[in-house]
Amino acid sequence: MRKLFPVLLAMMGVLLASVAMGKDITLLNVSYDPTRELYRQINTAFVAQWKAQHGDSVTVQMSHGGSGKQARSVVDGLPADVVTLALGYDIDALADHGLVAKNWQQRLPDNATPYTSTIVFLVRKGNPKGIKDWADLVKPGVQVVTPNPKSSGGARWNFLAAWGYALKQPAGNDDKAKAFVRELYKHVPVLDTGARGATNTFVQRGIGDVLIAWENEALLARQQLGKDKFEIVVPSITILAEPPVAVVDANADKHGTRAVAEAYVQFLYSPQGQEIAAKNYYRPRLADVAARYASQFPTTHTFTVDELFGGWRKAQARFFNDGGVFDQLGPGS
Amino acid sequence: MNPAVGRRKPGLTRRLVRLALILLALVFLLLFLVLPLAAVFVEAFRQGVEPYLESIRQPEALSAIRLTLLVAAIAVPLNVVFGVAAAWAMTRFEFRGKALLGALIDLPFSVSPVISGLVYVLLFGAQGWFGPWLEAHGVKIIFAVPGLVLATVFITLPFVARELIPLMQSQGSEEEQAARVLGASGWQMFFRVTLPNIRWALLYGVLLCNARAMGEFGAVSVVSGHIRGLTTTMPLEVEMRYNEYDYVGAFAVASLLALLALLTLGIKTLLEWRYGDELAAHAPGGH
Amino acid sequence: MRQRVLPGFGLSLGYALAYLGLIVLLPMAALAWKATGIGLGGMLHLLSAPRTLAALRLSVGGALVAALVNVVIGLLVGWVLVRYRFPGRRLFDALVDLPFALPTAVAGIALPTLYAPNGWLGRWLEPLGIKVAYTPLGVLVAMVFVGFPFVVRTLQPVLASLERDVEEAAQSLGARRWQTFFRVILPMLAPTLLTGFSLALARAVGEYGSVIFIAGNIPMHSEIAPLLIVQKLEQFDYAGAAALGVALLLLSFALLIVVALLQRWSSRWAEASR
Numbered sequence: 075m076r077k078l079f080p081v082l083l084a085m086m087g088v089l090l091a092s093v094a095m096g097k098d099i100t101l102l103n104v105s106y107d108p109t110r111e112l113y114r115q116i117n118t119a120f121v122a123q124w125k126a127q128h129g130d131s132v133t134v135q136m137s138h139g140g141s142g143k144q145a146r147s148v149v150d151g152l153p154a155d156v157v158t159l160a161l162g163y164d165i166d167a168l169a170d171h172g173l174v175a176k177n178w179q180q181r182l183p184d185n186a187t188p189y190t191s192t193i194v195f196l197v198r199k200g201n202p203k204g205i206k207d208w209a210d211l212v213k214p215g216v217q218v219v220t221p222n223p224k225s226s227g228g229a230r231w232n233f234l235a236a237w238g239y240a241l242k243q244p245a246g247n248d249d250k251a252k253a254f255v256r257e258l259y260k261h262v263p264v265l266d267t268g269a270r271g272a273t274n275t276f277v278q279r280g281i282g283d284v285l286i287a288w289e290n291e292a293l294l295a296r297q298q299l300g301k302d303k304f305e306i307v308v309p310s311i312t313i314l315a316e317p318p319v320a321v322v323d324a325n326a327d328k329h330g331t332r333a334v335a336e337a338y339v340q341f342l343y344s345p346q347g348q349e350i351a352a353k354n355y356y357r358p359r360l361a362d363v364a365a366r367y368a369s370q371f372p373t374t375h376t377f378t379v380d381e382l383f384g385g386w387r388k389a390q391a392r393f394f395n396d397g398g399v400f401d402q403l404g405p406g407s
Numbered sequence: 408m409n410p411a412v413g414r415r416k417p418g419l420t421r422r423l424v425r426l427a428l429i430l431l432a433l434v435f436l437l438l439f440l441v442l443p444l445a446a447v448f449v450e451a452f453r454q455g456v457e458p459y460l461e462s463i464r465q466p467e468a469l470s471a472i473r474l475t476l477l478v479a480a481i482a483v484p485l486n487v488v489f490g491v492a493a494a495w496a497m498t499r500f501e502f503r504g505k506a507l508l509g510a511l512i513d514l515p516f517s518v519s520p521v522i523s524g525l526v527y528v529l530l531f532g533a534q535g536w537f538g539p540w541l542e543a544h545g546v547k548i549i550f551a552v553p554g555l556v557l558a559t560v561f562i563t564l565p566f567v568a569r570e571l572i573p574l575m576q577s578q579g580s581e582e583e584q585a586a587r588v589l590g591a592s593g594w595q596m597f598f599r600v601t602l603p604n605i606r607w608a609l610l611y612g613v614l615l616c617n618a619r620a621m622g623e624f625g626a627v628s629v630v631s632g633h634i635r636g637l638t639t640t641m642p643l644e645v646e647m648r649y650n651e652y653d654y655v656g657a658f659a660v661a662s663l664l665a666l667l668a669l670l671t672l673g674i675k676t677l678l679e680w681r682y683g684d685e686l687a688a689h690a691p692g693g694h
Numbered sequence: 695m696r697q698r699v700l701p702g703f704g705l706s707l708g709y710a711l712a713y714l715g716l717i718v719l720l721p722m723a724a725l726a727w728k729a730t731g732i733g734l735g736g737m738l739h740l741l742s743a744p745r746t747l748a749a750l751r752l753s754v755g756g757a758l759v760a761a762l763v764n765v766v767i768g769l770l771v772g773w774v775l776v777r778y779r780f781p782g783r784r785l786f787d788a789l790v791d792l793p794f795a796l797p798t799a800v801a802g803i804a805l806p807t808l809y810a811p812n813g814w815l816g817r818w819l820e821p822l823g824i825k826v827a828y829t830p831l832g833v834l835v836a837m838v839f840v841g842f843p844f845v846v847r848t849l850q851p852v853l854a855s856l857e858r859d860v861e862e863a864a865q866s867l868g869a870r871r872w873q874t875f876f877r878v879i880l881p882m883l884a885p886t887l888l889t890g891f892s893l894a895l896a897r898a899v900g901e902y903g904s905v906i907f908i909a910g911n912i913p914m915h916s917e918i919a920p921l922l923i924v925q926k927l928e929q930f931d932y933a934g935a936a937a938l939g940v941a942l943l944l945l946s947f948a949l950l951i952v953v954a955l956l957q958r959w960s961s962r963w964a965e966a967s968r
Contacts, residue, residue: 102634107650137633138647142928144633149930150532151542152550152632167930171534222911224925264828265911267921270650278654279810281828298652395929401745404913424871425778432774433786435767439839440789442814443804444796450807493710500703511714514722516893517946519900520798521920522939525927526721529728529936536724561717584699593701615794622797624903642797649803661800668795676788 099132099334104154106141106227106317107270108291112354113158119350120341124334132334140268141227148173148322155326155335158319160227162186162379163386165320178320185380187316188342189356192376193235195307196276196285196292203283207309208239211258211284218261219282221272223394224401228269230394232286235313237393238382242311256403277304288315289371290355314376317356447665451658462648462656463663470636471644471660478552478627478640479620482559486616487609490567495601497568498575499583509572515564524558524629550632555640558626563616570612571605578604610678618671622664729940731933740937745913746922752830753919754945757898760837764894765887767838768845775846776853794843798903805836805908828910833918836905841894848890849883856882884960892953899946 105113117134124132137144137152141160148154149171157174159165165186168174179186197205203216211218221229233255240246240254264281266272269291276285277299287295289306296304319339326332341347348358352367364371383389393399452459462468493512497505515523529535531548541548548554582604586596602609624642631638633647641664648657732740740746775787793801809816809826819826826832856879864874902920910916919942926935 110651135637136635139633146927146930147550147632150528150534150549151538225921225928263910267906267911267924271907279806280812281810295652428770429774429778429780432771436771436786436789439842440792442808443801444792446804446807446814447800489710489713492706495702496707496710499700511718514718517896517900517943517950519902519920519939519942521902521923522725525935526725529724530721564717580700587699618795622795624797624799642799645799657803661803664797664800668792671795672788672791676784680784
């Protein structure tokens with residue numbers, strides 16, 4: 075015990091020191107799961123830029139987790155200065171609790187989403203089931219892997235993409251869309267709780283013929299887990315996935331970090347930030363950066379949540395809350 | 408089985424039955440316990456030793472290890488003191504509501520890990536009972552080390568007490584009473600008589616408590632905030648790496664946790680080996 | 695009385711109660727209070743929803759079956775470890791605690807590695823038509839895994855202390871080995887087995903981390919109750935989540951009380967059969 079005590083003190087010291095060092099300027103960016111590499115690069119670039127322009131040294135701390143869980147943590151007191159999440163609904167929740175200004179989506183360009191992605195299909199090498207578009211997913215014998223939209227924010231985009239496809243078909247309407255999506259989820263053997271779990275199920279466990287995924291995650295997974303084993307199929311029409319960012323006003327004001335926090339989110343829109351986003355498989359907003367990465371991002375028709383569903387609040391209430399459309403699809407109803 | 412055969416050749420049948428039972432048990436243990444453990448190490452070393460070492464040398468991994476040890480180092484002693492006090496009260500005195508106290512000690516065991524983190528958020532979160540007060544006084548509990556400790560203490564609360572109660576029950580209090588009659592003070596009695604009598608069971612409880620404390624995931628995940636390098640324990644680091652498609656990294660940290668678990672079990676076995684009789688007589692569980 | 699001789703009643707009980715109050719009671723009160731937020735009607739509506747019922751059935755039913763499986767396997771393993779001497783016995787004995795010590799997150803990602811159709815075991819089971827991962831059977835396997843140490847560990851000391859002369863007496867009276875086992879040994883072990891059963895049950899009912907990766911999570915089929923809690927939280931429905939948590943806790947408590955009653959009854963039975 076006597077020997078343990080100094081060790082304990084030292085450990086506490088390390089912890090305190092790591093807090094104290096940040097006293098210079100520390101930003102906490104609460105993000106969702108697969109953005110680690112993206113923000114590692116963004117942070118390095120931003121810190122260097124801020125140092126050059128203002129002389130202060132900034133430390134950007136990162137938190138990663140499921141988008142909804144991250145938003146909940148911020149509501150419950152996680153002192154985020156900036157949030158970079160997977161869907162607007164999660165930042166709306168912060169706005170509802172008075173942490174972010176209600177007009178957060180108008181304060182920044184492009185709906186407060188500096189980079190976008192789309193929903194695509196990851197199939198096995200050679201595309202043995204001949205998957206080309208959404209309609210192929212409901213062919214007999216095709217197994218589809220997608221996470222549960224009730225527990226995964228990312229999966230809600232998948233659901234809405236499928237719905238939008240069916241709606242935009244000739245003579246498409248809500249009933250037909252519902253029938254299509256119902257049929258689609260009948261082809262799902264495993265509803266993982268999160269997007270990464272679903273990818274793992276598809277890639278590592280060999281379950282299913284097609285994985286519905288965000289384009290950036292499909293590219294990342296292919297890069298990390300086997301370029302020669304998977305192909306990406308871009309459907310004829312899909313949703314524009316808009317992962318939004320916001321300064322958490324209440325926290326930034328309390329910490330006195332508003333200037334840095336705002337510069338940080340603005341940096342994401344800068345040519346340098348856009349370049350990093352594109353390198354990490356997110357579609358950049360800036361046209362000239364997009365042009366340079368055109369080969370990585372095939373063109374496709376997209377629609378947005380705002381256009382088709384009237385924004386995230388409405389989409390969430392209609393489709394994903396208890397008793398919503400998704401609950402009505404199941405065998406129990 | 409033909410009883411006649413059984414009676415004529417008791418030795419052979421008996422040996423066969425014994426062999427069959429041993430084999431069955433071993434096959435089960437191999438398939439069910441050894442294989443998952445092996446899977447962790449195989450996955451961790453899938454790309455060789457270098458990537459493995461690389462991924463556990465990262466500063467995030469090191470800080471996760473540090474934090475995990477720190478949290479266990481605070482939570483376990485707290486539960487040891489509680490366990491001894493609760494066992495003393497429960498086994499040396501008669502009072503009303505004893506059964507209720509026993510049930511309360513066991514309660515954390517039945518609470519879903521999903522809930523056990525949430526309850527502290529309900530108490531200390533910004534929207535919780537004490538959140539605004541804590542906020543006003545600049546005290547951080549949730550999303551900081553105290554929250555991690557609280558959740559860990561909750562999860563591991565029953566283990567030391569559960570280890571001690573049956574032992575102290577069966578030992579009775581004659582020796583302690585004798586010490587008192589001979590004029591020992593309360594603390595003298597405790598340190599000279601009680602503690603030596605319960606030390607192995609206590610150590611056993613500490614080991615179990617510690618193993619669970621280091622491995623707890625569900626409850627800790629809710630109160631951690633997942634700030635990398637700051638509030639991320641090893642099990643959380645495993646999950647975060649897994650979610651970044653860094654499978655080697657995830658399994659590498661997982662293998663460290665498994666090693667810690669094995670180390671704990673090793674120490675326990677060593678204790679049993681050296682002090683086998685003393686321990687076996689009052690091993691865990693009980694009623 | 696002798697209680698008066700021993701010191702520390704006030705101190706130890708006071709400390710234990712204060713500690714329990716702070717660590718256990720206060721948070722549980724907060725949970726119960728939050729759960730009342732949805733009102734009685736909301737609670738009834740929530741608990742009568744087919745989805746909730748199916749998930750509770752899987753969590754509670756699965757835990758019951760898993761605990762039962764653990765009683766059978768635990769009896770076998772405990773018996774072999776206590777009664778027989780063979781090489782490597784200590785090693786295997788130490789391994790029994792592994793599911794307890796192995797973090798749930800690690801078990802969660804290790805189990806599908808084994809039982810998925812392309813996994814180490816799954817590839818042999820699949821041709822036999824046995825699907826483990828992503829089915830209710832997978833949930834069961836994970837629950838058996840986490841509950842495994844409890845039956846063995848409660849059983850071992852009792853088995854060790856079980857007098858052999860009882861068995862020998864029974865056998866000398868002409869009882870066959872299996873008769874001895876079922877008529878003499880098993881009744882004596884029953885209370886202990888029930889303790890192990892209830893521990894394994896309590897552990898498995900609310901389990902999340904090690905189950906979630908191997909369950910298919912298909913609503914009405916392989917979706918466990920703690921997952922429903924997580925989904926409620928995802929909608930920022932804290933009250934609903936708390937209500938489900940309380941319901942799950944009460945359910946497992948009710949089961950534990952039934953087991954405790956069974957135990958009382960069986961120990962009388964064990965006394966009588968001595």
